[in-house]
Amino acid sequence: MTTLKTKQSLRILRPLAVLLIVAVAVGFLAYKLQAFEYRLLLVELRKIGPSQIALAIALTVLNYVFLLGYDYLAIQYIGRPLPFWKLALASFIGHVSSFNFGSLLGGSSMRYRLYSAWDFSSVEVLQLIAILGLTFWLGVLFLAGVVFVVTPIPVPDKIAQAIPLADVRMLGVVLLLIVLGYIAICAVRRRPLKIWTWEVPLPPPRLTIGQIAVSSADLMVAAAVLYTVLPPLEGASYVKVLGVFLLAMVMAVITHVPAGIGVLEVVVTTFLPEDDSGLFSAVAALVVFRGVYYLLPLVVAAMLWIGHEIYVGWAVLAELRQRRKG
Numbered sequence: 001m002t003t004l005k006t007k008q009s010l011r012i013l014r015p016l017a018v019l020l021i022v023a024v025a026v027g028f029l030a031y032k033l034q035a036f037e038y039r040l041l042l043v044e045l046r047k048i049g050p051s052q053i054a055l056a057i058a059l060t061v062l063n064y065v066f067l068l069g070y071d072y073l074a075i076q077y078i079g080r081p082l083p084f085w086k087l088a089l090a091s092f093i094g095h096v097s098s099f100n101f102g103s104l105l106g107g108s109s110m111r112y113r114l115y116s117a118w119d120f121s122s123v124e125v126l127q128l129i130a131i132l133g134l135t136f137w138l139g140v141l142f143l144a145g146v147v148f149v150v151t152p153i154p155v156p157d158k159i160a161q162a163i164p165l166a167d168v169r170m171l172g173v174v175l176l177l178i179v180l181g182y183i184a185i186c187a188v189r190r191r192p193l194k195i196w197t198w199e200v201p202l203p204p205p206r207l208t209i210g211q212i213a214v215s216s217a218d219l220m221v222a223a224a225v226l227y228t229v230l231p232p233l234e235g236a237s238y239v240k241v242l243g244v245f246l247l248a249m250v251m252a253v254i255t256h257v258p259a260g261i262g263v264l265e266v267v268v269t270t271f272l273p274e275d276d277s278g279l280f281s282a283v284a285a286l287v288v289f290r291g292v293y294y295l296l297p298l299v300v301a302a303m304l305w306i307g308h309e310i311y312v313g314w315a316v317l318a319e320l321r322q323r324r325k326g
Contacts, residue, residue, distance in 0.1 A: 025260065041287075056228045056292045059221055064297065069217075070215070073203075074129075087116075114308075135211040137215075140250060143215075143246060149173060182208070186204060187202060218287060223242040224238070225289060240271075
């Protein structure tokens, strides 16, 4: 009884916590922008040319090609071959849903609907989702470790005063050691790694390296989409944008905020603009980035989902007709 009440409380508190995080993030962003007129945002939006938007769309398409690797590696791990069109459909709809509605409410539920319709068991779907999450985090840890060590992100003074993190190089070393340690464990251990009540599946080292490569490529291209629509801000090199983007993605995943609403904007506007003049330029770039990277794929995914459901419905009707004739 107590467990049931706890679960019910969590179901209520989780969305409230997400709403609170979004409200705080949006409120903080509004506070930063209160000294400016919103017509300046329109001016900055007009500065983003069609060629930049076209390149951002092309990079987004390339990004979703790399995202196919997540699902491909996952079904390779669980040993369930799947036709390419089904793999591509599940990957695209699953990732778009996850990006826009969160991994729990969007990506996981949509994948469960699709893969279970293709005769995957509940255990297989859960294993697949676990591998997807592991692939993402391996890429984040590895890429962030490399970026922090090679070209460390300068920590703003107001943040450095709050936390003892003036230099992120040591953090980068720690992240890389975690990844190397995980690869070593995969090389010598075949059973799942148990952490408290969770069991983490351990793929062979070859598959683990593939996970790191796929996730790193995905994150690098996604950051390139944002970098493409950004104006030439002082000190905002691609590597710095990549580091800031990784930080924003991690915070969005940890907070479970759908589409990282408010979180992405706060992180980018805190770390990228060197002065107030670049603030509105960064916000304008984020508006375009959201339109290209989140909303445009969402429209395409919705059309594909509707088409798939119609196809499944017709298939069921055709099977019923065949049974009646028989």
